[in-house]
Amino acid sequence: xxxxxxxxxxxxxxxxxxxxxxxxxxxxxxxxxxxxxxxxxxxxxxxxxxxxxxxxxxxxxxxxxxxxxxxxxxxxxxxxxxxxxxxxxxxxxxxxxxxxxxxxxxxxxxxxxxxxxxxxxxxxxxxxxxxxxxxxxxxxxxxxxxxxxxxxxxxxxxxxxxxxxxxxxxxxxxxxxxxxxxxxxxxxxxxxxxxxxxxxxxxxxxxxxxxxxxxxxxxxxxxxxxxxxxxxxxxxxxxxxxxxxxxxxxxxxxxxxxxxxxxxxxxxxxxxxxxxxxxxxxxxxxxxxxxxxxxxxxxxxxxxxxxxxxxxxxxxxxxxxxxxxxxxxxxxxxxxxxxxxxxxxxxxxxxxxxxxxxxxxxxxxxxxxxxxxxxxxxxxxxxxxxxxxxxxxxxxxxxxxxxxxxxxxxxxxxxxxxxxxxxxxxxxxxxxxxxxxxxxxxxxxxxxxxxxxxxxxx
Numbered sequence: 104x105x106x107x108x109x110x111x112x113x114x115x116x117x118x119x120x121x122x123x124x125x126x127x128x129x130x131x132x133x134x135x136x137x138x139x140x141x142x143x144x145x146x147x148x149x150x151x152x153x154x155x156x157x158x159x160x161x162x163x164x165x166x167x168x169x170x171x172x173x174x175x176x177x178x179x180x181x182x183x184x185x186x187x188x189x190x191x192x193x194x195x196x197x198x199x200x201x202x203x204x205x206x207x208x209x210x211x212x213x214x215x216x217x218x219x220x221x222x223x224x225x226x227x228x229x230x231x232x233x234x235x236x237x238x239x240x241x242x243x244x245x246x247x248x249x250x251x252x253x254x255x256x257x258x259x260x261x262x263x264x265x266x267x268x269x270x271x272x273x274x275x276x277x278x279x280x281x282x283x284x285x286x287x288x289x290x291x292x293x294x295x296x297x298x299x300x301x302x303x304x305x306x307x308x309x310x311x312x313x314x315x316x317x318x319x320x321x322x323x324x325x326x327x328x329x330x331x332x333x334x335x336x337x338x339x340x341x342x343x344x345x346x347x348x349x350x351x352x353x354x355x356x357x358x359x360x361x362x363x364x365x366x367x368x369x370x371x372x373x374x375x376x377x378x379x380x381x382x383x384x385x386x387x388x389x390x391x392x393x394x395x396x397x398x399x400x401x402x403x404x405x406x407x408x409x410x411x412x413x414x415x416x417x418x419x420x421x422x423x424x425x426x427x428x429x430x431x432x433x434x435x436x437x438x439x440x441x442x443x444x445x446x447x448x449x450x451x452x453x454x455x456x457x458x459x460x461x462x463x464x465x466x467x468x469x470x471x472x473x474x475x476x477x478x479x480x481x482x483x484x485x486x487x488x489x490x491x492x493x494x495x496x497x498x499x500x501x502x503x504x505x506x507x508x509x510x511x512x513x514x515x516x517x518x519x520x521x522x523x524x525x526x527x528x529x530x531x532x533x534x535x536x537x538x539x540x541x542x543x544x545x546x547x548x549x550x551x552x553x554x555x556x557x558x559x560x561x
Contacts, residue, residue, distance in 0.1 A: 108270040109133050112263045115272050119283075122297035124411045125260035129286065132437040135417050136270070142417040144372045146380040149357035151387050152365065155343060157455040161331050168330035173222040174310040175329050176399075177213060179317040180288050180441075181206075181238055182231035182259045186426075188467060189505030193234035195317040196241055197506065199464075199473055200480050205317055206238065210245045211484025216324035219483075224324060225309070227300065228256040228317070229291055252307055257298035260290050264424055267433035275424045275431070282424070288393075289415045289439025296406055305399055314441065315394040320473070320486050321462035322394040329396075331454060338401035338448040341367075342456040343389040349495070351382035353390030354442060356453055365453065366446040367391060371418050389453075391442050392461045401448060413447045415439040462486055467509040468496040471526075475517040494520040494540070499548075502531045518561075526561075535559065 109130060116126050185194030195205040203211075213226045226248055230238055235256060242248060242255055249255060261283045263272035275281050286293075291314065295301040304312070311332060315322035322342075332340055343356065354369040373381045380386060406413065418438040425431040445451045464470050472478070477493050478486045503509050511533070518538035520526060526544045530551025537558045544561045555561065 108265065108272070112265070112272045115263050119261070121260055121262070122293075124293050124297040125262070125286070125290070127411055128290075128293050129262045129437065131412050131414075132417050132439070133265075133270070136265075136419065136435065136437060140417050140419070142372050142419050143374050144357075144366070144368045144416070145374055146377045148361070149359055149366070149368070152356045152358055152453070153388055155389065155453045155455050156331075158328055158331060159455075159457070163327055163330035163334065167334065168326035169220045169222070171311065171329035171333035172216065172220050172224065172324065172326040174308065174333075175222070175324070176225045176227060176253075176304050176309045176312050177324055178227050178229060178291070178312050178314040179209060180291070180314065180393075181228040181234055181256070181317040182285060182288075183316075183318070184231075184233055185318075185506075187465070187504075188470075188509075189507055192237050193230075193317075194464070195234075196237060197464075197470075199320070199470070200478075200486075203480075204241070205320060205464075206241050207245075208320055208480070208484045208486075209317065210242075210248050212320075212323040213248065214245075215483035216326070220326050222326075223250055225250040225253050225304070227254065229259050229288075229294060230256045231259045231285060232261065250307075253303055254298075254300060257294055257300045259285050259288075259294055260297070262286050262437065264422075264434040264436055267421065267435050270435070273424050273432055273434050278425070284436045285438075287418060287438030288441040289413075289443060291441050292402060292406065292413055292444065293411065295402070296411065301399060301403055305403060310399055311396060312399055313394070313396050315392075316463060318465070319392070319394070319461065319463040321460040322392070323460075323483070323485055325460075328454065328456070332396045335452060337450050337452040338398045338405075339445055339451040340396045341442055341445060341453050342392045342394040342396075342460060343453050344392055344456060344458050344461050346384040346388055346390045348384065350384065350390045353392075354440070355381070355387040355390055356445065357387065359446070364446045365451055366416070367440060367442040369418065369440055371420065372416065389455065392456070393442060394456070394460060395442060395444075397444070397448075405448065413444055415443040415447065459486075459488065467503050467506065468498055470509070471498065471513070471517050472496050472520065475520040477520050490521050492524070494523040495525045496520070497525070497527045499529050499531070503528070518555075 420436040423431040424434045515536040523540040523544045528546045530548030534555045535557035539560045
């Protein structure tokens, strides 16, 4: 039955024009799923990784840093639509500060680094079919960002969702697009090869790639980290931050007992009865930022040796074909994590970076904070925190979860949060101009719906 499922899936992918390299990788993971692979990494099979280099402690000369950055390309994962926030276009096109979007600010950061370090520093997006058109159209406003001989983007691959009962490709006539899913951001390595972008970068003399999510404006080009990575001689290195109680969901690195390799473990790879180990910030003190560096030559050679398959750990993601309809058929999505490649390269390492390099926007709570006076944007497009400790924000998801609802309730912008330790809003409230939050600011559901008056202090 499952062999029929694989045959059907491969035919569906070929009919849709999916690259043969991606079909080979999908087939590899399909067979792993057949054999009962769960992707789980029990605590007893690993040792916590408790000590890594800090970028603040390493010595890198200015000339070495410049030279390393000159040989670096910036790749941004830009396939997300931000559907959890009610968006139907690339999240990177959402305005963040003074009318500038994530993508605008990324361009500013790259442009500033080019000028400061004399580097060409290509900016290349990994788009999905749903984000490509709008994102490339937005980049037309920045014609200077293009590097001659290199594309502005390449496409993430796609694969069929599989019925959980018989592992055949699911059919969903109500919305055929929902029959497909991305293979996780671990697909970046396959997509780089299949698109020809890897060879194009190497042909133009680039040696390193720095990759991060497009919604993380902290992950700006860094000559210092580029210099450290080049000097380390490592083929691969993720940026790590020290965990706090707010980081319990972030993946962490560990050492696999069976072979001593550094590996990545995400929540989906942790047995349910062992989540207390996963969330222990003292047992696993660093979390993975999804900012990572890799050697393009080593990637090319490794993929050639392994016939295009890095062999990243499978992530078996169980969902329904229509995520908004729990009654729709149960499906399995075969995924891998980009950061899991740490175990695929002999000599891979990691580096601790400041928390300022991790500023993702996953919810409207994060967006309100970034739009507030807790941050300023400097001349290099970098978000600079204006207070020692950023306020924590909790907005009632019943009224603020989607961008549309959020914008409606903050029509004149974010309140001042510089003097607040936290802001909690329960109920339906519309905020006026020049509202100031201080201390443990709390707006209760009592009296809602309502309006917070202009100039109010909460």
